[in-house]
Amino acid sequence: QITLKESGPTLVKPTQTLTLTCTFSGFSLSTSGVAVGWIRQPPGKALEWLALIYGDDNKRYRPSLKSRLTITKDTSKNQVVLTMTNVDPADTATYYCVHRQFYNWNEWGQGTLVTVSS
Amino acid sequence: QSALTQPASVSGSPGQSITISCTGTSSDVGAYNYVSWYQQHPGKAPKLMIYDVSNRPSGVSNRFSGSKSGNTASLTISGLQAEDEGDYYCSSYSSSSTLPYVFGTGTKVTVL
Numbered sequence: 023q024i025t026l027k028e029s030g031p032t033l034v035k036p037t038q039t040l041t042l043t044c045t046f047s048g049f050s051l052s053t054s055g056v057a058v059g060w061i062r063q064p065p066g067k068a069l070e071w072l073a074l075i076y077g078d079d080n081k082r083y084r085p086s087l088k089s090r091l092t093i094t095k096d097t098s099k100n101q102v103v104l105t106m107t108n109v110d111p112a113d114t115a116t117y118y119c120v121h122r123q124f125y126n127w128n129e130w131g132q133g134t135l136v137t138v139s140s
Numbered sequence: 141q142s143a144l145t146q147p148a149s150v151s152g153s154p155g156q157s158i159t160i161s162c163t164g165t166s167s168d169v170g171a172y173n174y175v176s177w178y179q180q181h182p183g184k185a186p187k188l189m190i191y192d193v194s195n196r197p198s199g200v201s202n203r204f205s206g207s208k209s210g211n212t213a214s215l216t217i218s219g220l221q222a223e224d225e226g227d228y229y230c231s232s233y234s235s236s237s238t239l240p241y242v243f244g245t246g247t248k249v250t251v252l
Protein backbone atom coordinates (compact mmCIF):
# COMPACT_ATOMS: atom_id res chain seq x y z
CA GLN A 23 0.00 0.00 0.00
CA ILE A 24 1.40 3.35 -1.05
CA THR A 25 1.16 6.19 1.45
CA LEU A 26 2.54 9.71 1.45
CA LYS A 27 2.37 12.32 4.18
CA GLU A 28 3.32 15.97 4.08
CA SER A 29 4.77 17.83 7.03
CA GLY A 30 5.89 21.39 7.60
CA PRO A 31 4.77 24.74 8.99
CA THR A 32 1.17 25.84 8.75
CA LEU A 33 2.01 29.54 8.92
CA VAL A 34 4.89 31.33 7.21
CA LYS A 35 5.66 35.03 7.04
CA PRO A 36 6.12 36.82 3.70
CA THR A 37 9.70 36.72 2.35
CA GLN A 38 10.54 33.67 4.47
CA THR A 39 11.52 30.24 3.15
CA LEU A 40 9.01 27.40 3.26
CA THR A 41 10.29 23.84 3.70
CA LEU A 42 7.91 20.92 3.24
CA THR A 43 8.80 17.27 3.78
CA CYS A 44 7.08 14.29 2.17
CA THR A 45 7.56 10.96 3.92
CA PHE A 46 6.42 8.00 1.85
CA SER A 47 6.13 4.23 2.05
CA GLY A 48 5.02 1.34 -0.11
CA PHE A 49 7.24 2.10 -3.09
CA SER A 50 10.81 2.77 -4.07
CA LEU A 51 11.92 5.91 -5.87
CA SER A 52 14.49 3.72 -7.56
CA THR A 53 11.81 1.92 -9.56
CA SER A 54 11.79 2.84 -13.23
CA GLY A 55 9.24 5.49 -14.13
CA VAL A 56 8.48 6.40 -10.51
CA ALA A 57 8.72 9.95 -9.27
CA VAL A 58 7.47 12.08 -6.40
CA GLY A 59 5.95 15.44 -7.12
CA TRP A 60 4.48 18.43 -5.36
CA ILE A 61 1.16 19.92 -6.39
CA ARG A 62 -0.60 22.80 -4.69
CA GLN A 63 -4.14 24.12 -4.58
CA PRO A 64 -4.92 27.67 -3.46
CA PRO A 65 -8.22 27.90 -1.55
CA GLY A 66 -11.11 27.50 -3.96
CA LYS A 67 -8.83 27.20 -6.96
CA ALA A 68 -7.46 24.54 -9.30
CA LEU A 69 -4.52 22.18 -8.93
CA GLU A 70 -1.08 23.46 -9.91
CA TRP A 71 1.97 21.28 -10.48
CA LEU A 72 5.15 22.62 -8.83
CA ALA A 73 8.04 20.16 -8.99
CA LEU A 74 9.01 16.55 -9.63
CA ILE A 75 11.97 14.31 -8.80
CA TYR A 76 12.95 10.86 -10.09
CA GLY A 77 15.12 8.22 -8.50
CA ASP A 78 18.03 9.10 -10.76
CA ASP A 79 17.80 12.65 -9.31
CA ASN A 80 16.33 14.07 -12.52
CA LYS A 81 14.31 17.12 -11.47
CA ARG A 82 11.72 19.27 -13.14
CA TYR A 83 10.19 22.55 -11.98
CA ARG A 84 7.26 24.74 -12.88
CA PRO A 85 9.00 27.36 -15.03
CA SER A 86 7.30 30.39 -13.44
CA LEU A 87 8.50 29.26 -9.99
CA LYS A 88 11.80 27.63 -10.91
CA SER A 89 13.96 30.33 -9.36
CA ARG A 90 12.22 29.87 -5.99
CA LEU A 91 11.90 26.08 -5.81
CA THR A 92 14.29 23.29 -4.87
CA ILE A 93 13.31 19.63 -4.68
CA THR A 94 15.58 17.02 -3.11
CA LYS A 95 15.34 13.43 -1.97
CA ASP A 96 16.72 11.32 0.83
CA THR A 97 16.35 7.76 -0.39
CA SER A 98 17.51 6.25 2.90
CA LYS A 99 14.70 8.01 4.75
CA ASN A 100 12.08 7.69 1.99
CA GLN A 101 11.64 11.44 2.01
CA VAL A 102 11.33 14.20 -0.56
CA VAL A 103 11.77 17.82 0.47
CA LEU A 104 10.45 20.92 -1.30
CA THR A 105 11.89 24.32 -0.49
CA MET A 106 10.26 27.54 -1.64
CA THR A 107 12.05 30.83 -1.04
CA ASN A 108 10.65 34.34 -0.68
CA VAL A 109 7.05 33.27 -0.07
CA ASP A 110 4.15 35.61 -0.72
CA PRO A 111 0.48 35.55 0.36
CA ALA A 112 -0.27 34.22 -3.15
CA ASP A 113 1.57 31.03 -2.10
CA THR A 114 -1.14 30.27 0.44
CA ALA A 115 -2.42 26.86 -0.57
CA THR A 116 -2.81 23.22 0.33
CA TYR A 117 0.38 21.46 -0.74
CA TYR A 118 0.16 17.83 -1.83
CA CYS A 119 2.92 15.28 -2.16
CA VAL A 120 2.09 12.84 -4.95
CA HIS A 121 3.40 9.50 -6.25
CA ARG A 122 3.75 9.53 -10.02
CA GLN A 123 4.30 6.50 -12.15
CA PHE A 124 4.64 6.79 -15.89
CA TYR A 125 2.18 9.58 -16.72
CA ASN A 126 -0.26 9.56 -13.83
CA TRP A 127 -0.55 11.10 -10.38
CA ASN A 128 -1.42 7.79 -8.75
CA GLU A 129 -1.46 8.32 -5.02
CA TRP A 130 -1.78 11.57 -3.08
CA GLY A 131 -0.89 12.59 0.42
CA GLN A 132 -3.59 14.13 2.59
CA GLY A 133 -2.21 17.60 1.91
CA THR A 134 -1.03 20.33 4.24
CA LEU A 135 -2.47 23.84 4.32
CA VAL A 136 0.19 26.54 4.36
CA THR A 137 -0.83 30.12 5.06
CA VAL A 138 1.50 32.99 4.20
CA SER A 139 0.71 35.97 6.37
CA SER A 140 2.45 38.46 8.57
CA GLN B 141 1.37 28.38 -19.50
CA SER B 142 -2.32 27.56 -20.01
CA ALA B 143 -4.40 25.11 -18.06
CA LEU B 144 -6.67 22.67 -19.85
CA THR B 145 -10.19 24.06 -20.23
CA GLN B 146 -13.11 22.42 -18.41
CA PRO B 147 -16.67 23.62 -17.85
CA ALA B 148 -17.04 25.25 -14.46
CA SER B 149 -20.01 23.14 -13.50
CA VAL B 150 -22.08 20.16 -14.64
CA SER B 151 -25.17 18.82 -12.95
CA GLY B 152 -27.48 15.88 -13.28
CA SER B 153 -30.17 13.92 -11.49
CA PRO B 154 -29.52 10.58 -9.83
CA GLY B 155 -29.35 7.81 -12.40
CA GLN B 156 -28.55 10.12 -15.29
CA SER B 157 -25.30 10.32 -17.23
CA ILE B 158 -23.12 13.40 -17.43
CA THR B 159 -20.03 14.19 -19.45
CA ILE B 160 -17.20 16.56 -18.54
CA SER B 161 -14.99 17.88 -21.31
CA CYS B 162 -11.32 18.77 -21.11
CA THR B 163 -9.95 20.81 -23.99
CA GLY B 164 -6.26 21.19 -24.60
CA THR B 165 -4.02 21.60 -27.61
CA SER B 166 -2.04 19.58 -30.10
CA SER B 167 0.89 19.76 -27.65
CA ASP B 168 -0.86 18.00 -24.79
CA VAL B 169 -4.27 16.28 -25.01
CA GLY B 170 -4.07 15.94 -28.78
CA ALA B 171 -0.51 14.66 -28.79
CA TYR B 172 -0.53 11.90 -26.20
CA ASN B 173 -2.84 9.26 -24.75
CA TYR B 174 -1.75 10.37 -21.30
CA VAL B 175 -4.91 12.07 -20.05
CA SER B 176 -5.99 11.30 -16.51
CA TRP B 177 -8.96 12.35 -14.38
CA TYR B 178 -9.18 13.06 -10.66
CA GLN B 179 -12.11 13.29 -8.27
CA GLN B 180 -11.91 15.57 -5.27
CA HIS B 181 -14.40 15.74 -2.44
CA PRO B 182 -14.46 18.84 -0.22
CA GLY B 183 -11.50 18.95 2.12
CA LYS B 184 -10.00 15.79 0.67
CA ALA B 185 -7.09 14.96 -1.59
CA PRO B 186 -7.75 14.22 -5.26
CA LYS B 187 -8.18 10.59 -6.30
CA LEU B 188 -7.17 9.07 -9.62
CA MET B 189 -10.29 7.88 -11.48
CA ILE B 190 -9.11 7.41 -15.08
CA TYR B 191 -5.61 7.09 -16.54
CA ASP B 192 -4.22 6.89 -20.06
CA VAL B 193 -7.49 8.35 -21.45
CA SER B 194 -9.78 5.42 -20.71
CA ASN B 195 -8.33 3.04 -18.12
CA ARG B 196 -9.76 2.64 -14.63
CA PRO B 197 -7.54 1.88 -11.63
CA SER B 198 -8.51 -1.08 -9.54
CA GLY B 199 -11.42 -0.24 -7.26
CA VAL B 200 -12.89 2.58 -9.37
CA SER B 201 -16.50 2.02 -10.37
CA ASN B 202 -17.18 1.09 -14.00
CA ARG B 203 -19.70 3.94 -14.03
CA PHE B 204 -16.71 6.13 -14.81
CA SER B 205 -15.36 6.07 -18.34
CA GLY B 206 -13.02 8.21 -20.40
CA SER B 207 -12.45 8.98 -24.05
CA LYS B 208 -10.63 11.38 -26.31
CA SER B 209 -11.18 12.98 -29.70
CA GLY B 210 -8.61 15.32 -31.13
CA ASN B 211 -7.64 17.92 -28.54
CA THR B 212 -10.60 17.18 -26.25
CA ALA B 213 -10.85 14.45 -23.64
CA SER B 214 -14.06 13.53 -21.86
CA LEU B 215 -15.10 11.89 -18.61
CA THR B 216 -18.53 10.30 -18.47
CA ILE B 217 -20.25 9.33 -15.25
CA SER B 218 -23.19 7.03 -15.83
CA GLY B 219 -25.86 6.14 -13.28
CA LEU B 220 -25.07 9.33 -11.35
CA GLN B 221 -25.07 8.89 -7.57
CA ALA B 222 -25.00 11.35 -4.70
CA GLU B 223 -21.47 10.24 -3.81
CA ASP B 224 -20.25 11.41 -7.24
CA GLU B 225 -20.75 15.03 -6.23
CA GLY B 226 -17.47 16.91 -6.03
CA ASP B 227 -14.79 18.52 -8.16
CA TYR B 228 -13.18 16.81 -11.12
CA TYR B 229 -9.86 17.68 -12.75
CA CYS B 230 -8.25 16.42 -15.92
CA SER B 231 -4.51 16.30 -16.44
CA SER B 232 -2.26 15.67 -19.39
CA TYR B 233 1.38 15.29 -20.21
CA SER B 234 2.60 18.02 -22.54
CA SER B 235 5.46 18.33 -24.98
CA SER B 236 5.75 21.96 -23.99
CA SER B 237 9.10 22.61 -22.42
CA THR B 238 7.51 25.41 -20.43
CA LEU B 239 4.94 23.27 -18.64
CA PRO B 240 5.20 19.49 -19.05
CA TYR B 241 2.50 18.60 -16.54
CA VAL B 242 -0.77 20.48 -16.89
CA PHE B 243 -4.10 20.31 -15.06
CA GLY B 244 -7.56 21.37 -16.08
CA THR B 245 -9.48 24.29 -14.62
CA GLY B 246 -11.76 21.94 -12.71
CA THR B 247 -15.46 21.08 -12.91
CA LYS B 248 -17.91 21.03 -10.04
CA VAL B 249 -20.36 18.17 -10.38
CA THR B 250 -23.69 18.62 -8.63
CA VAL B 251 -26.19 15.82 -8.15
CA LEU B 252 -29.63 17.41 -8.15
